[in-house]
Amino acid sequence: MRDTAIMHCLALCRAARAQQGAALAQTLDQLEAGLAALGSQPEAEEAALALDLAGYVTSWSDGAEQMFGYSAAEAVGQHVLFLYTDDDEGSIAELVVEADNATAEVRRRKKSGEAIWVRLSITLVEEGGKAGDGTDNDTGNDAGGAAGMHVRLTRMKEGLSAAEKTSLHARIIEETDQGVLVTDADERIVSINSAFTRITGYTMAEAIGKTPDLLRSGMHGAGFRSQARAAMAGGAPWRGEIMGRRKNGDLFPQSVIVSAVRDEHGRISHTFSLFTDISVHKDAEARMQRMANYDALTGLPNQGLLMQLLGQAMTEARRTHEPGALLVVEITRLGSISDTLGHDVGNALLVEAGRLLRSRLREGDILARLDGNKFAIALPRVERREQAALVARKLVEVLAAPIGVGRRSLQVGTHVGIAVYPEDAQEPGALLRGADVAAMRAGTSMEPALLFFSEEMNQHAKEHLRIESELRDALANGELLLYYQPKVSLRSGRIVGAEALLRWRHPVRGLVSPGVFIPVAEETGLIMELGDWAIEEACRQIRQWHDAGLEMPPVAVNLSARQFDTGLPQRMAAVLERHDVSPEQVMLEITESLLVRGADTVIGIMNDLVAMGLALALDDFGTGYSSLAYLKKFPISTLKIDRAFVIGLPHEENDCAIARAIVTMAQQMRQEIVAEGVETEDQMTFLRDLGCDQLQGYLFSQPVPAVDFQRMLGEGRRLALPHPHAERARTGAPVAQCS
Structure with missing residues (x-):
């Protein structure tokens, strides 16, 4: 069998020599000589033995004694299983023979305990001791046992033979996805592999005898040729990336290794190049670079x-x-x-x-x-x-x-x-x-x-960042609190409600104006946390007042447009339930800017809140851009006249006209009217005569801490209202007219 394999390798070498051309003749001749020498080596170890039908050894050759270490006296009479390794769980190969002259590669154990690989050849023996030849003439005879031939397979222990290595290496080179290029001492191509043709487009017939310059693109780096020649002259292998040119003219990036090949005397006989088409990798790298450095939408x-x-x-x-x-x-x-x-x-x-x-x-x-x-x-x-x-x-x-x-x-x-x-x-x-x-x-x-x-802008930006940072700390450290500004009835003078206003007591700067930190909170998104905190704190305070036996009017809490989403009704229900507060005790104030954002969605959220029993007030009315056509659809119970239109009453004609229009519209829509920022009795009298329902302002009280508001309620503090006709008697002018 070994001879057959060697002859096959020699035939392959001759075929390869004919295919590659004369350029590789010398190299292939050397390989052929090596294979022929391998064929002249002594035969490998062989062992012969015979078994009866039960598997017991009946004959033991000298070769068997040398291979396994047992003498004939020790082996004959023993069952063949004494040669089996401990981990062999298969059937007894010598007795299970499907055809005469069967072969198999198996492991066997020597007397020393060493496990070896052998090729087992089994021949059936007739009762008379004659070996069968497997023809029909033997079918009438009964087998009397089996003769086994064991050939030691040293390659299993010692590795591949030289011929097998040569064949294996050739197959690896041919099947690799790297292009292989071999040149002789004259830099002429003498061998290529299939990957070379697949990558470059050049067939063997087109490449053999040419120089590697057929792949040159002219785009190599300045030092490439000198470095590659140094590697070809026996220096260290050169590795790098260069640009190649395919047969069709297309350029492609390649990763290259160039090195020299020496013969048995140490002389350089050939050089070889291994190269890989890295177009896909370069494209991926370019895409990654683009993703990292360019905007996906605009390409900028x-x-x-x-x-x-x-x-x-x-x-x-x-x-x-x-x-x-x-x-x-x-x-x-x-x-x-x-x-x-x-x-x-x-x-x-x-x-x-x-x-x-x-x-x-x-x-x-x-x-x-x-x-x-x-x-x-x-x-x-x-x-x-x-x-x-x-x-x-x-x-x-x-x-x-x-x-x-x-x-x-x-x-x-x-x-x-x-x-x-x-x-x-x-x-x-x-x-x-x-x-x-x-x-x-x-x-x-x-x-x-x-x-x-400008530097002033820079300072403003730094102040903005400082406020944002300290405001986050304020939320965590309990520096926020609510003040309450009473709402007073213009009919009875009694306190009928309050607006909860957020305050920040800074540990160093004292009370910080909402005009300073609310815009920062709106811009940074902190207003969501501030708003949620305000609702939570207001409900907690209402519950505390209720437990103290105080009859509490509704408390209004301002909502940011950011808070007004589809989850608001659920959040409000959770807060009310957590503090056991009735919805009628809470009013939510919104601004006109909210109304211009998707009216249909906003109306749906409002209806859910009102269905829970919460009242809605429109704050700072007249300063935004709300559509009156939409306004009539909103379930708003209260309109608040912005202080910007109150400050000029009753002397500014335009403010008087706007206030009158707001009150008239609210009355037609059966909405309660609250005037903010009322500071003088003249303003109060004018608004009362217009039909305004409530006022809120410094005329009665500025925003006060919870304990002060509780005391005002407990004392039954009231607003002193003038006689309805006192203004007419004093000035002689019709009531609710501008002077």
């Missing part, structure tokens, strides 16, 4: 890449002493457009806005998209600050005209913040913060549409 650089490019520009500016600028462009109305027409329209609008901005910039200017509705523009070189303002005005103008998105024409607003380097900042992060702060400040009013960053 993102903030991370902007910081890198801006840093390079600022470094260059320091060298050349040329100033630059960074603009942050904030696009307004994008949220309402997305809510109304869908996010697809909003996204398309952002893409078109980016295209329009790019059209107004120089080639060297950098346009990037920040988060949400903000873009950033880096102007690496500006001659003076005014030049940045001129660019900003161009950007505002291009976005001022209606923007076409599909068949729609959409209008947006724009605010621009500008920071200049090195004047405003020395590093990219600070410059971006400055421009962003300026954009936010520009967005607080309609004009101007653009603002330059």
